[in-house]
Amino acid sequence: MKAIQKYTEQELVALLKQRDANAFSYLYDNYAAALNSIVRSFIPDEQLANSVLQDSFVKIWNQASTFDSIRGRLFTWMSSIVRNTAIDTLRSKDWKNSRQNVELTDRNNEIAADNLLNIDAIGLRKVVNSLREEYKTVVEMCYFDGFTQNDIAETTGIPLGTVKTRLRKALIELRSRISNT
Template identity: 45%
Template sequence: MKFVESQIVEMLHQNDKRVIAIIYDNYAPSLYGVVLRIVQSEEIAQDVMQDAFVKIWKKGTTYDSTKGTLFTWLLNITRNTAIDKLRSAGFRKRGKNQSIDDHVYNHVSSRGTNPDEIGVKELLNNLDDKYKEIIDMIYFRGFTQKEVSEELDIPLGTVKTRLRTGLRELRGIFDVTSVIGLFLFFNSISLLL
């Protein structure tokens, strides 16, 4: 069953426990993808997911939809939990040369990815690597801009500029996919007619 974000938020605010399963069904794969890239271990990633969902449940009534989307809120909690876990475990070995997806997909290739996303992934190849690298380091691995600057040995200002430009480009790509999606949608309808 598909739930609209506003319904989920309402349930969160009412402390309705059923909301956890709904959030899990809707967002767990996206969150798990981020967590696994940060902690680089399926075992730790599962611990992080459990802790993060406990926090989501406890903080649920404090979520303010005027300050950001539900997903941003969920991801911030989950990402911070993952980073805290890494710090507390005392290992923060995140080399820039390590290919995230190589590592991750070595572990989970058997489960595969959502086929719906495959087309999008191909489109994402259009994103310049210099932007993708920075976005991924920050978004998927919890680096700060300063850490990216040190890690990649480029000025902080350049990191910021590339992040901004990268995000705008990314948005452009997704807008295109939406257009393509609409195009395909109408195409299939016209075919049916």
């Protein structure tokens, strides 16, 4: 029987930077399900979601050398890559063209309503709505509407650095409010 290898986050990162295939296999085995749930929150189609997840893992493999543990945790970094890959897929011309031919059914409306209810059920909208207006705007655009920080800056005319600062401060405030409830 094969022994199951376990790595600390630091060991895993070091091995990924050395392009160790066993470490990557371990990474996939231990993080794919969680990262797939992020993809599925953007892309309900299972086949496309699997493709986006695979593309994300290729990016993680190719960009492992750029990971900096000082800036955050490995899972947070990977989540960012997965989220951005899913958003890029949804913004692609191929995706938009494929969606033009899909009939909007009652089931699609039910799915959209369920997603809205889930956000409301956990009280996230209520907490976000309690933020200062400049924080609320950037959080809604980024997390509810799927805008990137650059898109927010271009759309609102707010400098990119200010957008980043507002998002960071808003998330700190949200974390504080949620943990106090």
